[in-house]
Amino acid sequence: xxxxxxxxxxxxxxxxxxxxxxxxxxxxxxxxxxxxxxxxxxxxxxxxxxxxxxxxxxxxxxxxxxxxxxxxxxxxxxxxxxxxxxxxxxxxxxxxxxxxxxxxxxxxxxxxxxxxxxxxxxxxxxxxxxxxxxxxxxxxxxxxxxxxxxxxxxxxxxxxxxxxxxxxxxxxxxxxxxxxxxxxxxxxxxxxxxxxxxxxxxxxxxxxxxxxxxxxxxxxxxxxxxxxxxxxxxxxxxxxxxxxxxxxxxxxxxxxxxxxxxxxxxxxxxxxxxxxxxxxxxxxxxxxxxxxxxxxxxxxxxxxxxxxxxxxxxxxxxxxxxxxxxxxxxxxxxxxxxxxxxxxxxxxxxxxxxxxxxxxxxxxxxxxxxxxxxxxxxxxxxxxxxxxxxxxxxxxxxxxxxxxxxxxxxxxxxxxxxxxxxxxxxxxxxxxxxxxxxxxxxxxxxxxxxxxxxxxxxxx
Numbered sequence: 001x002x003x004x005x006x007x008x009x010x011x012x013x014x015x016x017x018x019x020x021x022x023x024x025x026x027x028x029x030x031x032x033x034x035x036x037x038x039x040x041x042x043x044x045x046x047x048x049x050x051x052x053x054x055x056x057x058x059x060x061x062x063x064x065x066x067x068x069x070x071x072x073x074x075x076x077x078x079x080x081x082x083x084x085x086x087x088x089x090x091x092x093x094x095x096x097x098x099x100x101x102x103x104x105x106x107x108x109x110x111x112x113x114x115x116x117x118x119x120x121x122x123x124x125x126x127x128x129x130x131x132x133x134x135x136x137x138x139x140x141x142x143x144x145x146x147x148x149x150x151x152x153x154x155x156x157x158x159x160x161x162x163x164x165x166x167x168x169x170x171x172x173x174x175x176x177x178x179x180x181x182x183x184x185x186x187x188x189x190x191x192x193x194x195x196x197x198x199x200x201x202x203x204x205x206x207x208x209x210x211x212x213x214x215x216x217x218x219x220x221x222x223x224x225x226x227x228x229x230x231x232x233x234x235x236x237x238x239x240x241x242x243x244x245x246x247x248x249x250x251x252x253x254x255x256x257x258x259x260x261x262x263x264x265x266x267x268x269x270x271x272x273x274x275x276x277x278x279x280x281x282x283x284x285x286x287x288x289x290x291x292x293x294x295x296x297x298x299x300x301x302x303x304x305x306x307x308x309x310x311x312x313x314x315x316x317x318x319x320x321x322x323x324x325x326x327x328x329x330x331x332x333x334x335x336x337x338x339x340x341x342x343x344x345x346x347x348x349x350x351x352x353x354x355x356x357x358x359x360x361x362x363x364x365x366x367x368x369x370x371x372x373x374x375x376x377x378x379x380x381x382x383x384x385x386x387x388x389x390x391x392x393x394x395x396x397x398x399x400x401x402x403x404x405x406x407x408x409x410x411x412x413x414x415x416x417x418x419x420x421x422x423x424x425x426x427x428x429x430x431x432x433x434x435x436x437x438x439x440x441x442x443x444x445x446x447x448x449x450x451x452x453x454x455x456x457x458x459x460x
Contacts, residue, residue, distance in 0.1 A: 026088055026155030026162070030057035032073040033152060035066060036143075042100075042107075049073055049102040049141050063093075063150040065289045069143055073102060074154050076131060076138045085131045086157045087140065092125035092218030093150035099129055102139035113221075113230030124169040125218025128162060147234050147288060173219030179361040180210040183368050190375075198254045202371050205251045206364055208244040213360030215240060234288050241295050242283040245302070246276035252306055252325075255374060259319055263312040272302050303329065321377065324370035328363045403447075407431040407440055 032052040040048055052073035063070065076087070089097060097120060098110040109118025111127045120127050129140070144152065157165070184206040191199035214220035215237055221228060228236055249272055253260070260269065275298060283291065306329060313322040393400055399416035401409050409429040417423060420434070431440045439457055446455060 026157035027077075028059050029074045029076075029087065029154040029156055030059055031061060031152060031154060032057055033061045034071045036069040036071060040071070040143075042143075043105075045100055045102065045105050045141055049139065052141070053139075060151050060153040063146045063152065065149060065292060067145070067147065067289060069145045070152060071141065071143050072152060072154075074140050074142070076140065076156070084159055086123075086128045086159050086162050087131060088123055088126065088128040088155045088157050088162060089142075089144070090124060090126045090153060090155065090218075091146065091150050092215075092221075093146045093148040094126050094144050095147050096145045097127050097142060098144075099140050099142040102141040108140070113233060123162065124166055125221065128157070130159070148237070149292060169219065172217055173214065173222065176213055176217065176219060176360065177210060180206055180213070180364045183364050184210070187368070187371070198251075198374070199371070201247065201251050201254055202367070205244075205247045205367075208240060208247055209360055209364055209367075211236075211240045212244050216360075238286075238288045238291050239283060241291060242279050245295055245298060246280050249273055249276040249302060255321065255325065255370065256309070256313060256319075259313045259317055259322065260309065263309065263316050265309055268305055269309070272305055275302075320373045321370050324366050324373055328366035328370065331362045331366060332359055401429075403431065403443065407444060 032055045034048075034052055034055060048071060052071060061070075061072075074087070076085070096110075096112040099108045099120065100106060101108060107118065109116065109120030109129060111117070111120040111122070116122065116127070120129050122128075131138075146152075184203055187199055187203040187206060190196075191203055211220055211223075220237065220240075221233070253269070253273060279295070279298065286294070307326070310322045310326045310329075313319050314326070394413050396413055397415055399413065399419045401412040401416050404410040407430050409431065412429070420429075431443060435443070442455060442457060446453065
């Protein structure tokens with residue numbers, strides 16, 4: 001009942017998230033972008049503003065993992081400038097941001113993950129800048145530094161709508177931790193009860209999956225409601241990526257150990273298992289920007305390999321475990337493709353509700369179903385083995401008996417009862433009823449053995 005309740009709660013979380021997908025979006029403001037290649041004098045920004053104005057405008061721009069600062073110029077539309085508005089910079093990869101009034105050179109605000117000053121403030125995963133009513137047709141000049149695969153963009157929001165989007169963003173983080181967290185708690189308890197390396201591995205994978213989804217959704221700035229120190233943020237993201245890659249390969253190898261032996265998985269799997277160890281060893285010596293492209297290529301390779309082996313397992317064994325796990329990977333891939341295609345076409349989302357958050361919860365649920373099926377299968381195997389052992393015990397022509405605490409015989413097969421010319425319904429037996437004290441002492445010594453052992457006895 002307990003795991004069923006937890007899975008039901010995670011399912012409710014998934015349904016809630018599908019029904020409350022945040023599709024709100026502000027008015028996109030075109031940007032004139034320049035990557036800083038030489039120092040800029042912030043005391044005289046007019047020449048830079050003119051230089052940027054001559055560049056083509058674009059709705060968004062990719063940093064391509066560059067760690068150099070970017071300057072961009074944007075104009076507040078005159079039609080809405082007289083109203084109360086905010087400019088939102090939504091990138092979760094922005095590390096620092098500063099904005100000036102391009103006409104006057106006045107610094108409007110500065111912000112970083114440590115804090116902010118002036119008008120700039122935290123907004124969802126990025127920052128926002130409230131605009132004063134007297135900025136009709138104003139130009140903003142901003143300097144930003146990014147860490148990771150950042151996408152520069154700016155959106156104009158009505159303050160109330162942005163506040164609602166902020167609430168939705170916070171709820172997404174809470175629901176993500178709640179949805180996957182209950183599954184992780186269940187697997188943690190299961191691992192403690194069963195003392196199984198597989199379940200400990202899956203517990204770790206679930207927690208890393210939760211952090212990966214948070215990274216994708218921009219909610220990984222906090223953990224269980226507590227903010228992560230800015231100095232640890234990039235390191236946290238880098239180690240999350242490295243450990244998730246290694247843990248995914250480890251979980252796959254452990255979950256399908258028998259099936260992989262049956263389909264004769266050879267050196268390709270071994271190569272990826274070695275790569276999992278190698279990436280953990282190399283992670284401390286790589287920068288975040290070096291780690292990302294390495295893991296992108298490795299992840300593509302390992303997903304293709306897992307799908308190949310899952311197909312072979314399904315064709316060879318018709319394993320339900322493989323079916324659930326393949327569905328988990330498929331959901332993740334479809335969600336990723338949904339976001340890629342949506343970004344390429346300029347749409348917010350092609351499939352409403354299918355995003356990094358819902359995909360992470362759905363993937364965790366399906367992977368949990370795979371592990372649950374693995375547990376069920378092995379439990380049935382154990383039950384069949386126990387039944388075969390019990391049948392062999394009862395049908396054996398050799399007299400067999402089992403002793404419990406003390407010297408009592410708690411179980412015996414028909415052959416043993418026949419030797420003693422008694423029935424199983426008679427009074428309980430003890431070893432001293434049939435054997436001398438020296439032999440009984442030797443038999444009872446087996447109880448204290450720390451490992452499986454045997455003893456040769458002679459009696460008459």
